Amino acid sequence: MVKINRRQFIALGAAGVGTALIGNWLRQDISSQPLASSSANVFDxxxxxxxxxxxDIIAKENPVNLTGRQAYLLTYNGQVPAPRLEANPGDKIRIHFANNLSQPTNIHYHGLHIPIMGNADNVFLHIKPGEKLTYEFQIPSNHPAGIFWYHPHLHGLVAEQLFGGLAGLFIVRGDLDEIPEVKAAKEEFLVLQDFAVDNNGRLINSAHMSLMMGREGDIITANGQVNPSLSLPEQGLLRLRILNASTSRFYRLALEDHSFYQIATDGGALNEPIEVNELLLTPGQRAEVLIKGDKEPRQYRLLNLPYDRGGMGMMGGGMMGRNNRDEPIVLATINYEAPGQSLSIPTQLASITALPEPQTVRSFELNHGMNPAVGMAFLINGEAYNHDRLDTQVQLDTVEDWEITNTGMMDHPFHVHGLAFQVISRNGQPESLLAWRDTVLVPRGETVRIRIPFRDFAGKTVYHCHVLDHEDLGMMGNLMINA
Amino acid sequence: MAIASVIGGAIYLTSAQGKSISNNTAIAQDTNTATLTSVWDKETEPAYSGTTEMTVYRSPSCGCCGGWIEHAKQHGFKVKDIKTEDMAALKQKYKLPTELASCHTTIIDGYVMEGHIPVDDIKRFLSEKPELAGLTVPGMPIGTPGMEARNIKQPFQVLSFNDRGEVEIFKEYQSY
Structure with a gap:
């Protein structure tokens, strides 16, 4: 939100403050000193x-080094990003959680296919400040390997708490990790987050953030660092496993002079790698890519390219003087290291099959507008979220198609809890890529059709826009899966 | 429950699930206890005698601009409501700095009025006839006219700006 002191004049030239700032950043980067040695070291x-x-996981405010300054962020176990958890299919998970925040909270295990009731992936749990709760569940023995994550999900506070820093990776190891080329590749994780803090390192109050657009911060970090350094073995492969843990910011990734070989989406491995030059990750989405170390050995910048997610025709959701929509931003630097094992891109990764035809087709319309009950809100089928209303009732062991239309002027990434789905078509065009996802972008003015198998777990959960301010402002629905 | 029809072996639900008439009634009854009267309904510039014709440009897909138009009408403005897909070009035409943009753009008396400005501030501005380009409430702060939402009231500023892109506070709303 714009905040100007009284009688202050700001020259808003065509170039703008933001452009100059980014220019500086890039120049600084080119001549830059060695940064962090490896981002992999930052996680517990x-x-x-x-x-x-x-x-044990304790949620608490904690001083964290953010761009060389102390910032008071919201943390799990004092760290941003939170500790990385790793388990195998069939494993039991027991997390002794303590809420030492000043607000109630809970934990959502984003993307894991686990029970949605009880002390598992239950977003209706309400853990008060000072209270403890033990989460206990089992990863199904047929669970796919992939990148999942954990973050708070108490409706109304989700954006604020995630934006404070509460997010961590939950990795399930499995078949994908055993493919020889993937196993031999150098593995790195990238957790992308943005922050907004004042001069004293305090988080900027939500009242001053652009809630309608979805709040974005001017400090963009990968693994809690600005522009960390990663290494890529010459002739070898780098396996980059990426999570967009930002509240609202989209990342459109590109690596200078290199293409990405995408091997996994939200729900795990693709059938075979696909070569792409850019990768768009909306909040909540994950992707895995292999990068070939077959170029001249030197430094290359991993860039976040501009992306317009709509709203005001011409403006991102950033803050005054930090309007970086039109300039690429360096997220990380990739350095070639000494030649390693010579590796090629694998050809076969998984065997995803198409789902059977759906028994039921439903439609969902996303927009914002005036609702008679609550005023301005983000709406699904004209309704703002109501805790007591069941919006969608489905039958366990059935398959449904959901046709999601965005009639608004902002992009909305649509996320379904506890389940993976396949995209069937976009704007009526059949989707050829078979992939498991739990979050799909529905751009403004467009329609996306997804096919969901309701398997294994009955109960009540939610679907929502993963621009989490939109979710907190009403763009969520209750889903009842009846046994 | 929703109206369903069977097409190609699948059931198409043609209205929102669970969005039955009785549900809506229940919500409407809720609102009787939590009324949605707006703080912006009150007229603060009753002596205004200037121009009342304004043209509002907005995107056909904007869900909140209509609320502001209602606010303007309630305060005596006659609104020419123009829906256009290309708001970016329009804002460029009127030389609105990117950082000052909101959703809809209003033209009145040759001035640019951007976003969810309380219209009584527009009346005060027009009465003064300053040598400025116009007023703006950048972004879409929640709580502004046409953006009222439950009890959320984001502090905001009405900014004036000139052709050189210089900005000054016209009015500040910390609590309202």
Missing amino acids: VYQSSDGLLEL
Whole structure:
């Protein structure tokens, strides 16, 4: 939100403050000193052993080094991003959670296919400040390998708490990790987050953020660092596993002089790698790519390219003087390291099959507008979220198509909890790529049709826009899966 | 429940699931206890005698601009409501700096009035006839006219700006 002191004049020339700032940043970067040695070192990692992953997680405000300054962020176990958890299919998970925040909270295990009731992926849990709760569940033995994550999901506070820094990776190891080329590749994780703090390192109050657009911060980090350094073995492969843990910011990724070989989406491995020059990740989405170390050995910049997610025709959701919509931003630097094992891109990764025809087709319309009950809100089928209303009732062991139309002027990434789906078509054009996802972008003015198998777990959960301010402002529905 | 028809072996639900008439009635009854009267309904510039014809340009897909138009009408303005897909070009034509943009753009007396400005501020501005380009409430702060939402009231500023892109506070709303 714009905040100007009284009698202050600001020259808003065509170039603007933002452009100059980014220019500086890029120049600084080209002549830059070695940065962090490896981003992989920044996480605490907890791995399961003998079929059990058990740990304590404490949510609390904690001073964190953010761009060389102390910032008071919201953390799990004092860290941003939070500790990385790793488990195998069939493992039991036991998390002793304590809420030492000043607000109630809970934990959503985004993308995991686990029970949605009880002390598992239950977004209706309400853990008060000072309270504890033990999360306990089992990863199904047929669970796909992939990048999942955990973050708060108490409706009304989701955006604020995630934007404070509460997010961590939850990795399920499995078949994909055992493919020889993937196994031999150098593995790195990238958790993308943005922050807005004042001069004292305090998080900017939500009242001053652009809630309608979805709040964005001017400090963009990968693994909690600005422009960390990653290494790519010459002749080898870098396996980059990326999570967009931002509240609202989209990332349109490109690596200078290199293409990406995408091997996985939200729900795990693709059938075979696809070569792409750019990768768009909306909030909540994950992707995995292989990068070939076959170029001249030097530094290359991983860029976030401009992306217009709509709203005001000409403006991002950023803050005054930080309007970086029109300039690429360096997210990380990739350095060639000494030649490693010579590796090629694998050809076969998984065997995803198409889902059977749906028993039911439903339509969902996304927009914002005036609702008689609550005023201005983000709406699904004209309704703002109501805790007590069941919006969609489905039958376990059935397959449904959901046709999601965005009639608004902002892009909305649509996320369904606890389930993976396949995209069937976009604007009536059949989708040829078979992939499992749990979050799909529905751009403004467009329609996306997804096919969802309701399997294994009955109960009540939610679907929503993953621009989390939109979710908090009403763009969510209750889903009842009847046994 | 929703109206359903069977096409190609699948059931098409043609209205929102669970969005039955009885549900809507229940919501409407809720609102009787939590009324949605707006703080912006009150007229603060009753002596205004200037231009009342304004042209509002808005995107056909904008869900909130209509609320502001209602606010303007309530305060005595006659609104020419023009829906256009290309708001970006329009804002460029009127030389609106990117940082000052909101959703809809209003033209009155040759001035540019951007976004969810309380219209009584427009009346005060027009009465003064300043040598400026216009007023703006950048972004879409929640709580502004046409953006009223439950109890959320984001502080905001009405900014005046000139042709050189210089900005000054015209009015500040910290709590309202």
